[in-house]
Amino acid sequence: MTSNKKTFTIIPGLNMGLFSPQELEQIVAIINKHDVPMTKITGAQRLALLGMDEEDQMKLKAELKPLTRPVAVNSFHYVQACPGSKWCKFGTSDAPALGARIEQISFAEPLPGKVKIGIAGCRMCCTEPYVRDIGIFASKKGWTLVFGGNGGGNPRIGDIVAEGLTDDQVIDLLQKCLAVYQQNAKTKSRTARFMERFGIDALKQAVLSE
Ligand code: SF4
Helix, strand or coil: CEECCCCEEECCCCHHHCCCHHHHHHHHHHHHHHCCCEEEECCCCCEEEEEECHHHHHHHHHHHHHHCCCCCCCCCCEEEECCCCCCCCCCCCCHHHHHHHHHCCCCCCCCCCCCEEEEECCCCCCCCHHHCCEEEEEECCEEEEEECCECCCCCECCEEEEEEECHHHHHHHHHHHHHHHHHHCCCCCCHHHHHHHHCHHHHHHHHHCC
16 A cells, blocks of 8 residues: 555555456456546556545455455565466466466565566566566576566666576576575665676576586
8 A cells, every 4th residue: 555645545466467357346346336536557567546535545455355465575576477378379488377486485584675576478578577676588498587677767677697497497596596685785775786786697606506
């Protein structure tokens, strides 16, 4: 929930933009019941309900709770995924299935900064993995892992860490990259700024040397 001090926004935890027709019907019924002023699919593939006053926001929050997936503590800011090979003719790997596994990862300590993840089921990279903290995209050889991208006001193209990875290998490797980030980044430093200082060669040496 966020606030601009006058109106409030609720973003239910429907990550990767996935919800069933039943969930959608229930959300629409709640939106109509409370006459929510503005609804929007965010750039992060989430649903934002905007413009309520504080009292309405509290009521909506309670009603949406059963539809909201729990957010893991010390985890990722969000995980985006494209439809992947199951639903897109260009896809070579199942991006939402990998995203569902990655969403479950949590850490003993908070990450230094927000970590946004974009997963794409082919090299067309519809979820913009090169400008996410962690980007993952598929080719016929397997997954490619990109680290340290950012699409904000000081953008950075992420560095390729490894290619041709299986689901298990890419999950293992992203956790190793994040361990290095946790151990070496200053608090609030995003992966892009960290990588400018640390460098891809040092990261590769740390995570690929075993
Ligand atoms: S990245 Fe590839 S698989 Fe995913 S939606 Fe785009 S074209 Fe389809």
